[in-house]
Amino acid sequence: MKAGVIVFPASNCDRDVAVALEQSTGRPTTMVWHGETQLPALDLIVVPGGFSYGDYLRCGAIAAHSPIMREVVARARAGTPVLAICNGFQIVQEAGLLPGALLRNASQRFVCRDVHLKVERSTAPFTSRYNAGTVIRIPVAHHDGNFYADDETLAELQGEGRVVFRYVTAEGARGPAANPNGSLDDIAGICDPSGRILGMMPHPERLADAMLGGADGRAMFDAAVEHLS
Amino acid sequence: MKARVHVTLKPGVLDPQGRAINHALHSLGFDQVGDVRQGKFFDIDLGYEDRDAAEAAVKEMCDRLLANPVVESYAIEIDAP
Amino acid sequence: MKARVHVTLKPGVLDPQGRAINHALHSLGFDQVGDVRQGKFFDIDLGYEDRDAAEAAVKEMCDRLLANPVVESYAIEIDAP
Amino acid sequence: MTAAAEVTPEIVREHGLTEAEYARVLEIMGRAPNLLELGIFSVMWSEHCSYKSSKRWLKELPTKAPWVIHGPGENAGVIDIGEGLAAIFKMESHNHPSFIEPYQGAATGVGGILRDVFTMGARPVANLNALRFGSPDHPKTRHLLRGVVAGIGGYGNCVGVPTVGGEVNFHDSYNGNILVNAMTVGIAPADRIFTARASGIGNAVVYVGSKTGRDGIHGATMASAEFSEDAEEKRPTVQVGDPFTEKLLIEACLELMATDAIVAIQDMGAAGLTSSSFEMASSGGVGIALDLDRVPCRETGMTPYEMMLSESQERMLMVLAQGREAEAEAIFRKWELDFAVIGHLTDTGRMVLRFHGDTVGDLPIDPLAKASPEYDRPWVPTPPPASVEPPEAPGGLEDALRTLMGCPDIASRRWIWEQYDHTVMADTVQRPGGDAAVVRIHGSATGGRPGRGLAMTTDCTPRYCRAHPETGGAQAVAEAWRNLNAVGALPRAVTDNMNFGNPERPEVMGQFVGCIQGMKAACLALDFPVVSGNVSLYNETDGRAILPTPAIGAVGVIDDLARTASVALKRDGDILLLVGE
Numbered sequence: 001m002k003a004g005v006i007v008f009p010a011s012n013c014d015r016d017v018a019v020a021l022e023q024s025t026g027r028p029t030t031m032v033w034h035g036e037t038q039l040p041a042l043d044l045i046v047v048p049g050g051f052s053y054g055d056y057l058r059c060g061a062i063a064a065h066s067p068i069m070r071e072v073v074a075r076a077r078a079g080t081p082v083l084a085i086c087n088g089f090q091i092v093q094e095a096g097l098l099p100g101a102l103l104r105n106a107s108q109r110f111v112c113r114d115v116h117l118k119v120e121r122s123t124a125p126f127t128s129r130y131n132a133g134t135v136i137r138i139p140v141a142h143h144d145g146n147f148y149a150d151d152e153t154l155a156e157l158q159g160e161g162r163v164v165f166r167y168v169t170a171e172g173a174r175g176p177a178a179n180p181n182g183s184l185d186d187i188a189g190i191c192d193p194s195g196r197i198l199g200m201m202p203h204p205e206r207l208a209d210a211m212l213g214g215a216d217g218r219a220m221f222d223a224a225v226e227h228l229s
Numbered sequence: 230m231k232a233r234v235h236v237t238l239k240p241g242v243l244d245p246q247g248r249a250i251n252h253a254l255h256s257l258g259f260d261q262v263g264d265v266r267q268g269k270f271f272d273i274d275l276g277y278e279d280r281d282a283a284e285a286a287v288k289e290m291c292d293r294l295l296a297n298p299v300v301e302s303y304a305i306e307i308d309a310p
Numbered sequence: 311m312k313a314r315v316h317v318t319l320k321p322g323v324l325d326p327q328g329r330a331i332n333h334a335l336h337s338l339g340f341d342q343v344g345d346v347r348q349g350k351f352f353d354i355d356l357g358y359e360d361r362d363a364a365e366a367a368v369k370e371m372c373d374r375l376l377a378n379p380v381v382e383s384y385a386i387e388i389d390a391p
Numbered sequence: 392m393t394a395a396a397e398v399t400p401e402i403v404r405e406h407g408l409t410e411a412e413y414a415r416v417l418e419i420m421g422r423a424p425n426l427l428e429l430g431i432f433s434v435m436w437s438e439h440c441s442y443k444s445s446k447r448w449l450k451e452l453p454t455k456a457p458w459v460i461h462g463p464g465e466n467a468g469v470i471d472i473g474e475g476l477a478a479i480f481k482m483e484s485h486n487h488p489s490f491i492e493p494y495q496g497a498a499t500g501v502g503g504i505l506r507d508v509f510t511m512g513a514r515p516v517a518n519l520n521a522l523r524f525g526s527p528d529h530p531k532t533r534h535l536l537r538g539v540v541a542g543i544g545g546y547g548n549c550v551g552v553p554t555v556g557g558e559v560n561f562h563d564s565y566n567g568n569i570l571v572n573a574m575t576v577g578i579a580p581a582d583r584i585f586t587a588r589a590s591g592i593g594n595a596v597v598y599v600g601s602k603t604g605r606d607g608i609h610g611a612t613m614a615s616a617e618f619s620e621d622a623e624e625k626r627p628t629v630q631v632g633d634p635f636t637e638k639l640l641i642e643a644c645l646e647l648m649a650t651d652a653i654v655a656i657q658d659m660g661a662a663g664l665t666s667s668s669f670e671m672a673s674s675g676g677v678g679i680a681l682d683l684d685r686v687p688c689r690e691t692g693m694t695p696y697e698m699m700l701s702e703s704q705e706r707m708l709m710v711l712a713q714g715r716e717a718e719a720e721a722i723f724r725k726w727e728l729d730f731a732v733i734g735h736l737t738d739t740g741r742m743v744l745r746f747h748g749d750t751v752g753d754l755p756i757d758p759l760a761k762a763s764p765e766y767d768r769p770w771v772p773t774p775p776p777a778s779v780e781p782p783e784a785p786g787g788l789e790d791a792l793r794t795l796m797g798c799p800d801i802a803s804r805r806w807i808w809e810q811y812d813h814t815v816m817a818d819t820v821q822r823p824g825g826d827a828a829v830v831r832i833h834g835s836a837t838g839g840r841p842g843r844g845l846a847m848t849t850d851c852t853p854r855y856c857r858a859h860p861e862t863g864g865a866q867a868v869a870e871a872w873r874n875l876n877a878v879g880a881l882p883r884a885v886t887d888n889m890n891f892g893n894p895e896r897p898e899v900m901g902q903f904v905g906c907i908q909g910m911k912a913a914c915l916a917l918d919f920p921v922v923s924g925n926v927s928l929y930n931e932t933d934g935r936a937i938l939p940t941p942a943i944g945a946v947g948v949i950d951d952l953a954r955t956a957s958v959a960l961k962r963d964g965d966i967l968l969l970v971g972e
């Protein structure tokens with residue numbers, strides 16, 4: 001499988017996710033500079049976390065207009081899977097690939113900690129290695145991860161089973177204590193109707209190696225390799 | 230020519246910043262303070278000669294970049310002080 | 311009564327946001343755009359009857375909380391739309 | 392030379408130079424300096440840049456060991472960590488700016504220390520900090536703590552360097568003078584370390600990064616001037632940090648450093664263009680001619696004085712090898728940064744500044760950079776502490792424990808470190824909350840055997856330092872050593888940040904001397920050299936000094952990450968052992 005990571009000015013999880021991808025794919029990850037207008041042939045596109053353009057104006061807003069994003073949108077619409085993490089989630093939302101918006105955390109503070117996620121949807125290409133209902137642990141690190149959508153959009157996401165991850169406690173219970181940012185309906189990640197475009201605030205690449213204290217995130221990269229190779 | 234653009238969260242979207250400021254003002258003793266909403270604004274210098282052209286361009290800037298239509302609305306003033 | 315407060319960076323203070331927005335607008339093809347400065351504003355509902363009292367209170371709010379006098383300046387409008 | 396604005400005794404005083412110092416200026420110049428030249432002397436000879444009160448004592452610290460590649464004197468200390476790699480680290484204070492504007496003060500403190508480390512060729516891999524605030528119930532403490540923590544996070548999180556550790560204490564001696572000490576650790580190939588040593592007559596002197604504005608002019612002298620309650624008036628001297636630009640600058644510099652185009656490089660820290668250009672020229676024994684018309688400016692009408700003294704952030708100065716300008720420029724343009732050739736090296740040993748076709752300044756380099764004033768300030772030893780009897784545990788052990796756990800100096804710091812991204816870079820093996828943080832050495836990117844790590848910590852207990860400076864200084868070093876040891880690391884070297892009151896007061900100077908002596912004894916005993924550091928003096932408000940606070944940062948090496956230890960208790964039934972005295 002050939003995976004590519006888009007690099008924007010001040011992306012800062014580009015290397016982290018490339019390392020996690022290489023661990024699962026066993027081959028080098030292609031890094032694509034945001035100023036490019038062409039994408040190489042890729043089986044998976046990752047829009048990584050970070051502070052593209054310093055989060056100035058609105059998180060992800062300026063990056064969404066980078067030349068390469070036109071290509072990313074076109075490929076995504078044509079069926080290439082896209083994994084968008086944290087700032088990447090904000091960018092693809094701004095680019096119109098996923099609905100809703102990510103507002104400032106309810107606490108008004110940046111939050112970095114491990115969270116527990118309930119896998120609500122177990123499908124290819126990203127979550128098929130988890131059983132639906134499983135609770136996994138990976139970190140969040142963001143200032144603007146408070147998911148918002150209007151009632152109609154929310155109902156659509158719920159009705160179509162497009163909520164992929166929800167914040168829960170270690171025991172799997174929902175509630176304010178488990179939700180790190182005030183997200184509506186405890187939503188941590190959503191997908192498009194096909195499940196091929198996934199946006200999530202938590203960082204699977206940061207706990208994909210037991211040496212760092214957990215490897216729950218690794219299954220997402222392994223699943224992608226399994227389905228896209 | 231100059232434009233000033235105000236961008237706010239749409240009514241109905243929770244404004245945690247505004248609420249936090251409301252609380253902070255109350256704890257400073259400003260008990261006459263009611264609702265607080267926070268927004269941002271942009272002052273933009275423009276090279277247009279024509280007011281309508283300027284306004285149209287700024288509207289396009291808002292739609293494409295300056296505001297997020299999912300959660301924000303905007304208001305444009307041309308030649309604001 | 312309502313107050314609207316505009317807070318901006320003082321002239322001369324680096325405004326990285328404004329610069330980034332300027333670049334982004336140019337790369338979208340808005341080449342008539344000159345300097346861009348970003349600021350924030352607050353709409354505050356007030357329980358005062360008296361305009362002067364309201365203005366004095368809002369001024370105090372700015373000095374104590376809403377603006378950072380080190381790098382920002384502010385402007386107050388009372389009963390702004 | 393253009394007509395010099397008259398330099399009056401009052402202007403000299405405003406520039407913080409004593410009469411004796413000004414007499415030396417006249418001697419060195421052989422004439423009266425103009426205002427620009429005076430400004431340059433004043434920043435070069437400020438306490439902050441010249442270490443004039445502390446130099447004599449800092450020399451006593453042990454700085455050598457077979458694994459030390461560069462000790463104090465460079466932008467940061469460099470040690471060999473094996474497998475062809477070096478760790479580069481330093482700690483630096485941003486105390487006064489953070490008291491005036493906590494968010495921006497702390498943020499730009501982080502930015503400055505990052506630049507000290509990547510300017511030597513390292514990729515920054517971790518940030519730490521050592522913070523001291525006033526009493527928790529002092530009206531300013533909350534605001535300051537909140538702003539400082541947000542500022543450290545705001546900058547470090549954006550540049551994508553994890554903030555993995557630190558320490559916080561509260562004491563009323565810091566009510567009017569908080570301490571914000573930031574430390575950065577980076578990793579570089581051991582055979583590719585960059586220094587500020589300029590060489591190659593005729594080589595281009597290049598300015599990169601952000602444009603120069605009027606910010607922080609006189610910041611360096613401010614940082615050395617004693618605080619008084621009217622400090623608020625000095626506010627406009629605070630700079631705004633732009634971590635976005637810093638991140639681009641890191642990537643652009645590292646990209647250029649992978650080539651052999653750079654001869655010397657130096658960040659523009661306090662005293663900006665002045666100190667960076669003098670330090671580069673002085674350490675290389677060359678002269679510099681600068682054409683100030685070419686300095687990228689953010690505002691129109693900036694004067695040479697403003698350009699030379701501005702403390703605008705996110706800027707670097709480099710000397711490039713002959714003919715490499717175009718290649719370097721392409722890299723900086725790709726990262727959307729300013730790039731300008733602003734001068735060249737000369738063989739005159741002088742700094743010659745030209746503006747609008749005139750020579751506006753002409754100064755000898757070494758007398759400013761090397762022969763700056765040095766004082767052996769009078770000091771008195773700190774009287775021995777009164778002996779204290781161990782108090783009865785109030786209300787029994789359980790209550791005592793509860794009281795301790797709730798005390799601000801011991802209570803959980805989770806609220807702080809959760810605002811710092813401590814997992815970015817995906818190499819954090821031990822997060823904040825333990826004895827020392829552990830960061831994996833990123834094997835695949837930099838070469839070297841996988842599975843190795845660096846441990847790092849910051850430590851100091853100021854109340855010990857006040858009770859007995861020698862013991863307090865030694866204890867801070869020993870605690871850092873133990874914290875590294877406790878996670879399974881081999882402790883290797885120390886950086887420090889000496890925060891004290893007014894050195895012109897013999898009691899304060901005595902605290903400084905005592906702490907240095909204690910640190911020295913501990914470093915010698917532990918084979919734990921000091922490789923970099925920073926001194927912050929005049930930390931007092933209205934004549935009342937802070938507790939003596941020699942913050943110690945330390946780094947150790949872990950050869951096998953599978954064999955580290957952490958504080959977490961692992962299993963029911965495990966046995967707890969108490970070792971040591």
Ligand SMILES: Nc1ncnc2c1ncn2[C@@H]1O[C@H](COP(=O)(O)OP(=O)(O)O)[C@@H](O)[C@H]1O
Nearest residue numbers: 520522555556557558559804808823824825826
């Ligand atoms: N300012 C800070 N930034 C990051 N981590 C911190 C900070 N202050 C404290 N910590 C973390 O909290 C833990 C305990 O802090 P503290 O009690 O101050 O240190 P110590 O136990 O060394 O005296 C340590 O793991 C430390 O790394």
